[in-house]
Amino acid sequence: MELRAGQVAVVTGAASGIGLAMARRFAAEGLRVVLADVEEAALDKAAADLRAEGADVHARVADVGVREQVLELAETAYATYGAVHVLCNNAGVGSGAEGRMWEHEPNDWQWAFAVNVWGVFHGIQAFVPRMITSGQPGHVVNTSSADGGVAPLPTASVYAVTKAAVVTMTESLYAHLKAEHARVGASVLFPGPHMLRTGLWESHRNRPARYAKQRPRKTPYRTLGQWEAAMAEAGREVRFTPVEDVAALVVDGIREDRFWMLPAGGHSDAQIRARARSMLERANPSYLESFILD
Numbered sequence: 001m002e003l004r005a006g007q008v009a010v011v012t013g014a015a016s017g018i019g020l021a022m023a024r025r026f027a028a029e030g031l032r033v034v035l036a037d038v039e040e041a042a043l044d045k046a047a048a049d050l051r052a053e054g055a056d057v058h059a060r061v062a063d064v065g066v067r068e069q070v071l072e073l074a075e076t077a078y079a080t081y082g083a084v085h086v087l088c089n090n091a092g093v094g095s096g097a098e099g100r101m102w103e104h105e106p107n108d109w110q111w112a113f114a115v116n117v118w119g120v121f122h123g124i125q126a127f128v129p130r131m132i133t134s135g136q137p138g139h140v141v142n143t144s145s146a147d148g149g150v151a152p153l154p155t156a157s158v159y160a161v162t163k164a165a166v167v168t169m170t171e172s173l174y175a176h177l178k179a180e181h182a183r184v185g186a187s188v189l190f191p192g193p194h195m196l197r198t199g200l201w202e203s204h205r206n207r208p209a210r211y212a213k214q215r216p217r218k219t220p221y222r223t224l225g226q227w228e229a230a231m232a233e234a235g236r237e238v239r240f241t242p243v244e245d246v247a248a249l250v251v252d253g254i255r256e257d258r259f260w261m262l263p264a265g266g267h268s269d270a271q272i273r274a275r276a277r278s279m280l281e282r283a284n285p286s287y288l289e290s291f292i293l294d
């Protein structure tokens with residue numbers, strides 16, 4: 001679709017990282033932006049910063065895992081700006097699960113699914129009907145991850161399962177929108193091709209009491225800085241993708257109506273091939289053996 005000044009974008013998880021970069025880029029394109037996030041102080045700061053840069057933004061605290069709050073977010077967006085053209089279901093968390101799958105705490109699964117899967121579904125239900133009936137062009141961007149969305153990541157299996165679900169949900173959404181001859185498109189976003197310096201490693205900062213850890217962690221949460229230091233010590237190079245590149249991928253992808261917002265140049269193509277080959281040849285998933293599971 002054509003992106004034009006005055007249109008309205010809604011971004012969940014907009015207070016930090018990729019969501020904030022998308023919001024900033026939409027604002028730079030002249031769009032009005034509804035910022036939604038569960039972390040109120042960070043959201044207020046993000047809104048203030050964008051306004052200081054000249055953006056027209058509306059901020060709303062919303063937990064995407066709670067259906068009523070996402071429905072209220074949609075009410076607020078339409079009451080404030082009268083339309084929504086772009087919806088980015090971007091909020092996401094790492095689960096904090098440790099150990100083997102059979103040892104995981106159910107709350108790790110509940111929380112990650114509430115945000116990463118139900119959050120996307122709630123966004124679709126709250127916004128898409130009105131986006132379709134408006135008759136105006138629109139686009140939905142759901143944030144997945146190559147970790148799960150492209151191939152499983154056994155070292156972060158809960159997260160990967162949720163991100164695989166986002167891919168299938170978005171493919172289904174795409175088919176449903178086509179079947180309706182809607183003027184609304186859909187894309188699935190795989191931020192990358194490399195890692196991003198965002199708050200994802202500190203996802204537990206937003207973990208609600210209803211999904212609290214059920215037993216103390218065996219190991220403390222590792223920060224991105226600590227992980228980087230460990231990689232450097234092991235002599236392994238770590239590359240990062242700037243969040244602005246992801247925002248550019250999204251804007252270009254919306255303009256070109258590209259379903260797969262999958263950056264070139266990463267590890268993903270090899271993973272896609274290896275996985276597809278394994279399935280087509282009915283061969284066991286040897287591509288998973290490269291993961292060092294201690």
Ligand SMILES: NC(=O)c1ccc[n+]([C@@H]2O[C@H](COP(=O)([O-])OP(=O)(O)OC[C@H]3O[C@@H](n4cnc5c(N)ncnc54)[C@H](O)[C@@H]3O)[C@@H](O)[C@H]2O)c1
Binds near residue numbers: 012039064190199201
């Ligand atoms: N960082 C990476 O390397 C990477 C790679 C692939 C995909 N992703 C995905 O990108 C998305 C954005 O993550 P990020 O890396 O910018 O991390 P981030 O932590 O910087 O941003 C995520 C935002 O989501 C918000 N959030 C968390 N729970 C929420 C909830 N229940 N309701 C509303 N908002 C909530 C957080 O407060 C935060 O502002 C996520 O879906 C993540 O899974 C990130």
